[in-house]
Amino acid sequence: MTALRSIDVSKVFEDGFTALADINLSVDPGEFVTLLGPSGCGKTTLLKIFAGFYAPTTGRVEQNGADVTSAPPEKRDTAMCFQSYALFPHLTVAENIEFGPKQNRVDRDERLDRLNELLRQVDLERHREKLPNKLSGGQQQRVALARALAMRPSVVLFDEPLSNLDAKLREQVRREIRGLQRKFGFTAIYVTHDQSEALAMSDRVVVMSGGKVEQIGAPEEVYQRPETAFVADFIGSANLLPFDRVDDHVVETPLGRLTVSNRPDPNARFICWRPEDAEFGVSEGGNIVTSDISERAYQGAYTDLHISVAGAPDQRLHWPGGASCVGQSATFRLPPERIRFVRGEIA
Amino acid sequence: MVSLADSGATVAPKKPTRRAGALNRFLMIVLMTIVAIWLIVPFSMAVLWSLVDPETGWNYPDLLPPSLTHLRWVEVWTTTALPQAIANSYMLAPTVAVVTLILASPTAYCFARYDFAGKGLAQLATLLPLVVPGFVLAIFFSSLIFSLGIYSRFLSILMAHCVLFLPYAIRIMTVSFGQVRQDLIDAARDLGASPLAVFRAAYMPALLPGILASLIIVFIQSIEEFAIAFIVGAPNFTTIPSILYSYLGYNFIRPNAAVVSLILVVPNVLLMLGLERLLKSANPAQTGVKG
Amino acid sequence: MRWRRTLLILALLTPGLGVILLMIGSVFYVAVMQSFGYYNLVGEDSFSLEHWEKVLGSKQFSRSLSYSAYIAVVAAIGSVILAYPIAIWLRRPFRGSLAISAVLKAPLFVPGLVASFLFLNVIAFHGVVNQFLMWIGITDEPIRMQNDRGAWGVVFLQLWKNMPFALLLLTGAVQSISDEVLDAARDLGAGSFARFRKVIAPLTVQAMQAALIIIFIGAAGDFAFQVTAGPTNVQSMAQYMVFLKDSFGRWNQAAVVGVSLMILALFGSLILAFISSVVLKSGNKW
Ligand SMILES: Nc1ncnc2c1ncn2[C@@H]1O[C@H](COP(=O)(O)OP(=O)(O)O)[C@@H](O)[C@H]1O
Ligand SMILES: [Mg+2]
Numbered sequence: 029m030t031a032l033r034s035i036d037v038s039k040v041f042e043d044g045f046t047a048l049a050d051i052n053l054s055v056d057p058g059e060f061v062t063l064l065g066p067s068g069c070g071k072t073t074l075l076k077i078f079a080g081f082y083a084p085t086t087g088r089v090e091q092n093g094a095d096v097t098s099a100p101p102e103k104r105d106t107a108m109c110f111q112s113y114a115l116f117p118h119l120t121v122a123e124n125i126e127f128g129p130k131q132n133r134v135d136r137d138e139r140l141d142r143l144n145e146l147l148r149q150v151d152l153e154r155h156r157e158k159l160p161n162k163l164s165g166g167q168q169q170r171v172a173l174a175r176a177l178a179m180r181p182s183v184v185l186f187d188e189p190l191s192n193l194d195a196k197l198r199e200q201v202r203r204e205i206r207g208l209q210r211k212f213g214f215t216a217i218y219v220t221h222d223q224s225e226a227l228a229m230s231d232r233v234v235v236m237s238g239g240k241v242e243q244i245g246a247p248e249e250v251y252q253r254p255e256t257a258f259v260a261d262f263i264g265s266a267n268l269l270p271f272d273r274v275d276d277h278v279v280e281t282p283l284g285r286l287t288v289s290n291r292p293d294p295n296a297r298f299i300c301w302r303p304e305d306a307e308f309g310v311s312e313g314g315n316i317v318t319s320d321i322s323e324r325a326y327q328g329a330y331t332d333l334h335i336s337v338a339g340a341p342d343q344r345l346h347w348p349g350g351a352s353c354v355g356q357s358a359t360f361r362l363p364p365e366r367i368r369f370v371r372g373e374i375a
Numbered sequence: 376m377v378s379l380a381d382s383g384a385t386v387a388p389k390k391p392t393r394r395a396g397a398l399n400r401f402l403m404i405v406l407m408t409i410v411a412i413w414l415i416v417p418f419s420m421a422v423l424w425s426l427v428d429p430e431t432g433w434n435y436p437d438l439l440p441p442s443l444t445h446l447r448w449v450e451v452w453t454t455t456a457l458p459q460a461i462a463n464s465y466m467l468a469p470t471v472a473v474v475t476l477i478l479a480s481p482t483a484y485c486f487a488r489y490d491f492a493g494k495g496l497a498q499l500a501t502l503l504p505l506v507v508p509g510f511v512l513a514i515f516f517s518s519l520i521f522s523l524g525i526y527s528r529f530l531s532i533l534m535a536h537c538v539l540f541l542p543y544a545i546r547i548m549t550v551s552f553g554q555v556r557q558d559l560i561d562a563a564r565d566l567g568a569s570p571l572a573v574f575r576a577a578y579m580p581a582l583l584p585g586i587l588a589s590l591i592i593v594f595i596q597s598i599e600e601f602a603i604a605f606i607v608g609a610p611n612f613t614t615i616p617s618i619l620y621s622y623l624g625y626n627f628i629r630p631n632a633a634v635v636s637l638i639l640v641v642p643n644v645l646l647m648l649g650l651e652r653l654l655k656s657a658n659p660a661q662t663g664v665k666g
Numbered sequence: 667m668r669w670r671r672t673l674l675i676l677a678l679l680t681p682g683l684g685v686i687l688l689m690i691g692s693v694f695y696v697a698v699m700q701s702f703g704y705y706n707l708v709g710e711d712s713f714s715l716e717h718w719e720k721v722l723g724s725k726q727f728s729r730s731l732s733y734s735a736y737i738a739v740v741a742a743i744g745s746v747i748l749a750y751p752i753a754i755w756l757r758r759p760f761r762g763s764l765a766i767s768a769v770l771k772a773p774l775f776v777p778g779l780v781a782s783f784l785f786l787n788v789i790a791f792h793g794v795v796n797q798f799l800m801w802i803g804i805t806d807e808p809i810r811m812q813n814d815r816g817a818w819g820v821v822f823l824q825l826w827k828n829m830p831f832a833l834l835l836l837t838g839a840v841q842s843i844s845d846e847v848l849d850a851a852r853d854l855g856a857g858s859f860a861r862f863r864k865v866i867a868p869l870t871v872q873a874m875q876a877a878l879i880i881i882f883i884g885a886a887g888d889f890a891f892q893v894t895a896g897p898t899n900v901q902s903m904a905q906y907m908v909f910l911k912d913s914f915g916r917w918n919q920a921a922v923v924g925v926s927l928m929i930l931a932l933f934g935s936l937i938l939a940f941i942s943s944v945v946l947k948s949g950n951k952w
Contacts, residue, residue: 106853107854114850414769414772477681501682507931510889510924
């Protein structure tokens, strides 16, 4: 059985704007699923449909096999962590955490057990009587998390929970969230526009763009085998090249004639390769490319090289050494198995 | 009315609500109907009563007056003390507005630009005139001026009105002084401006809307004020509300009361609308980078 | 340097705050002294409790006091109760919401005497309301709404004039609650009434208390509505005070009523504000 499922869900706002179109997504119990996409692509809208704040214009939402499409948020077994934390400013940390259980008439002992356990989990025991505005951003985030978990929800919905934290803290809270999820075993749907967050945390990533699902897959899958130009470009960086099919194993591209080990998809518009796919120091065999370097940027672990050829401006590759050892031109090999075919448009 | 200064400066409009559905539309229609009855019926009755023909009158069970004429207006104007009352009110109110502004500004400047112990209490104390019941203030103020031997009615009412409306002016001007940007003052001084030039460059643009708002609000309040004008002014110095009271009290003359009501309320409504415009148009000019 | 700064601040405060304190203070002083037999316009000044005894002992006084207190409580609580749902309804702007709130707030700008007059026409014995009620057959006889014994006319006028003020304060407070906080409450299982009791009310309690206090004081000291539309068998405090002063110049007794009115306004409004916060806090305990 699926923990949460959307069937042909679409959302058209009153002003006629279509924020979501035909979203089909099944989430397994205990799974950690990320909704990844640029700002404005409809992630929050989908999350709010799962939480019950918005009714989908068409389609259904099921939770544990039961149709919950028209259940209001207060009746759903989901808990949401808001981007702004949305803590109740007039209630203390403990009162905030107890809000949900009190609403749901959980008995007193059980409530206090949950409170104490959660306060320990998120390391806020010393702050239980404080008001939210006396806490740091990271602490407020943890109160929001504890408040959601106090409901013992089977699904927790996160809306960019880390976007207001600085980089260091973000990584720490990210690990805490994963730890809590493993401990409590809830199903998580996690919205972010940060691809590294999505890759690091998720069991599966749902890449969205313009209100549509582009690709669903494990982090390795969406990174290594992007299906569309959008996914390839949004996750990591990718070089996209138009191509002409010569036969099942050879394509003609602006970089020359390349051998590929994947069969060209009939709908594919581009070939895609990643900067780190380039192999240096090999001059034998096929797929050797030589090009003038137009720009270089030292990044520490590697040097970012930009090459430009007719029909393919600004291709990027990672040279594993320092900037000073690079000459005027680069010669490298593209392994045939690393060349992917992708559908869709270049943004 | 206390927070008019704030309401003028309300937040930028949010996105339309997502729940603006059939319910809202229904509620709105119901409410609009109620409100139309709420405002439109009373005001049209007042207009009709002011136009009733003295010959035929307007008696039960006629739904509308049988004939209308402007004679009432002429009659009230020529046979009562109304012209004198209008002259008094419209002489008093602008004076009150200007004097109140002058008295309020230093205190407002102090509240906006200095921090000191007891500031909260001091700001609360400026609200005192609003919490003393008007007639208590009026009666014992009149008793006070008797014992001080002040016999000018105009001067007495002027003093009382200034104190009574200082809270509004102080509040509005405090907000305005708070909007003067220190970086503009610093920039002007850095560029070698004289104090007058600094005032014109940095203070004036931020203060102007507040000054106008304060003048208009105090003006309106002073025109409308009844307790002090009646107790202190009666019977020699009449203002428009006192005249209206004389037609409403023991000596109820409905058509005359209608005329005076309209004379009292219409200019104020127009001024109020003007003020709203003013505050709306003045605001965007104020917004700049914070900090 | 410190004392120079202090001096500057005092100098700046003098024309505004200073004038207010001086004037309100002396008016208060005169009222209190007169109630104890000083500041007589004619006759000797001497301390006496006679005026207090006379006024407090009169039946008219206790009727006035309880009548004014009653009107003030009803006006304050009624205005807030009417204004809350409207403020919550108008929290998020929608098409036409600005027009609605402008129209609702219009009575703020209608002077009290004019408001009285407008409604006297509407609720008069042969006024529109009565004619309408008779036309649809609710009553056969016109109902007495002006100068009625139950003071419904005055209560109505008070609500008409004061609800917009409560609305002004509450709208600001309600609008400053973020959408996400209310969404969070919903998500945690709070229905609409629970959201009001546990989130909206506690977060707007200060605005509500300000509205209660100011409306209470204004209504307790009402003169215009009472004189024009109030019951004739009882006087409001302000009316009683003016009556005492005007009939035989009983200034000292008027002063007693005036001081009592101030005490009523001060303590009544504070008690009301206190009770309201206690009621709201009890809502938080579940
Ligand atoms: N209530 C609304 N009415 C109209 N359009 C909306 C509404 N809420 C969101 N949108 C639009 O829908 C799109 C998706 O919004 P959202 O789901 O918040 O995106 P994000 O992926 O950044 O979370 C945006 O273009 C936004 O402007
Ligand atoms: Mg979002």
